[in-house]
Amino acid sequence: MLIGIVGLPNSSKTTVFNALTRGHVETEAFSSGQFAVHQAVVEVPDPRIDALAAIFKPKKVTYARVEYKDIGGLDKGMSAGGLSGEILGAVSQNDALLHVVRAFEDENVPHPYDSVDPARDVAILDAELVLSDLVIVERRLERLVDQLRKSAKGAERDRWQAEQALLERVKPALEDEVPIRDMGLAPDERKLLRGYQFLTAKPMLIVLNTGDVDVPDASALLAYPHAESAVTTIRGRLEMELAQLDAAERAEFMAEYGVTELGMDRVIRLSYQLLGLHSFLTAGDTEVRAWTIPVGATALEAAGAIHSDLARGFIRAEVTAYADLVACGSFAEAKKLGKLRLEGRDYVVQDGDVITVRFNV
Ligand SMILES: Nc1nc2c(ncn2[C@@H]2O[C@H](COP(=O)(O)OP(=O)(O)OP(=O)(O)O)[C@@H](O)[C@H]2O)c(=O)[nH]1
Ligand SMILES: [Mg+2]
Structure with a gap:
């Protein structure tokens, strides 16, 4: 999953990118307005994987991955002859766009259009x-x-x-x-x-940076009645600083600032929803892993996401719901209690299904 971060100059794209990726890219109060791309792959936090890892104690734990691209250089008036070259390539090669919009007041940070007005800024970029x-x-x-x-x-x-x-x-x-x-x-x-x-065919997630002010209800700031779109808020600089701490310090700070859910987790969840994706899991003593598939994908397609051999030689899928497996503590116990089902190739995989593919090639 590839997500391109776009926005007007100085809107705090790089700050949000750092918050999402635990990055340390420099942010500046004055935008150069130059084309620049920063890229990072992030593991999708998933407490289900942590719980399964605690049970199976595998050699390897693999989370789902998202790749973010911080794309600097877009501004009003650039699309007159059409975007072209590197910037068009950088923006078009994404599964979804994340538009960072300034919604914080700070007289030390100049705004290219001199006032904080999220609706206007969204309209400017959408027009481009x-x-x-x-x-x-x-x-x-x-x-x-x-x-x-x-x-x-x-x-x-x-x-x-x-x-x-x-x-x-x-x-x-x-x-x-x-x-x-x-x-x-x-x-x-x-x-x-x-x-x-x-x-404009890509799903659009609008992230309003509200600075130090917590605005849980994004619709209070922006109405955005469009298909395949969502709006959320983030306390940009605070979240960037949180992201750069280690886990223990972060928990302490989150308690202190009353942050219950990291903006990063919310952004990833919304991106999954917009793209129509979810995860199934595999678990064993070698690896516990999350796999990303489209909502509605079948057991056969899930097998193919792991390896084409598993799809080619597919016999059956052993399926246990995540919560059942954790409650039972092992596949053997789940089987004894009738929580492990055998499903055929057309079974529609549910979010959090733990799957073992039986195959023969
Ligand atoms: N007060 C305040 N300032 C912030 C916040 N988030 C970002 N900034 C400041 O806004 C300025 C611009 O941030 P950047 O993240 O560099 O913005 P950008 O969109 O990447 O800028 P360009 O790539 O140059 O177009 C910096 O001085 C940041 O410190 C915030 O939550 N509160
Ligand atoms: Mg930047």
Whole structure:
């Protein structure tokens, strides 16, 4: 899972990136406005994995992973000719975008538009993303007209015409500043567009940095009625400082500041929801591990996520719900109490299922 962090200059992107990744990238009160990318892989905290590790005492413990990219350099007016080059590449190669928005007052930190106004800043960046997509659609439509006039025949012609018809619908909506994720496109239409990596087709998580003020209800600050989107708040600098402490110190500080859930954990949970993902688990004395799969994936697909051999030679999946396994303390006990089920290839895997695949290749 790849998540790109975007936002206006000096909006506190790098601060939030550090909070999410326990990073130590330098933050500055004056933005250079330059293109720059910082990247880090983070283990997704999962108390279920910790509990299973305590039972199985495996040699290795593996959490699910998320990769964050802090992308500096976006600003108003950049998409006039379409985003291009490195910055377009950095923003488009993500499964979702995380838009960091300044919602804290601090006279020592200049704002590029001179006042703190989250709704305005969100609108500015959204307009840039829409415009970037629109330029790509327009260019592609011009090329399609050419291609259709010149040579296309048969199945290829049909494909290009279908693409043209779809882009002709997408274009006026983008002109009205409607993001692609709001257009209610059918799954096969979304698939047809996937290769373009359109920015407004990506799930959008808005993170409002409220500074030292705790605002649990993000909707009090921003209404964002869009599909595949969510809004949350984070106390940016505080969370960055917390992230940089070791676990014991962190627990102490969290108690002191009344922080019950780290923004990082909330952000990861929301990202999973937006992307339609969840985890199943594997447990044994060699490894306890979390695996990320789409909600609705079957036992066969889960087996394939582990290794293609397991999918190819799939016989059955032994499935125990996480809570049952922890209550029983071992697979043997779970089996005795009828909590271990044998499921076939079409079984729809549930979040937290602990699975052992029986296979034969
Ligand atoms: N008061 C206050 N200042 C903060 C907070 N979070 C970030 N800042 C400050 O805001 C300034 C900008 O933060 P950065 O994280 O560097 O912002 P950025 O978006 O990465 O900036 P560029 O990459 O240069 O565009 C720095 O001086 C931070 O210390 C916060 O929660 N409260
Ligand atoms: Mg930065």
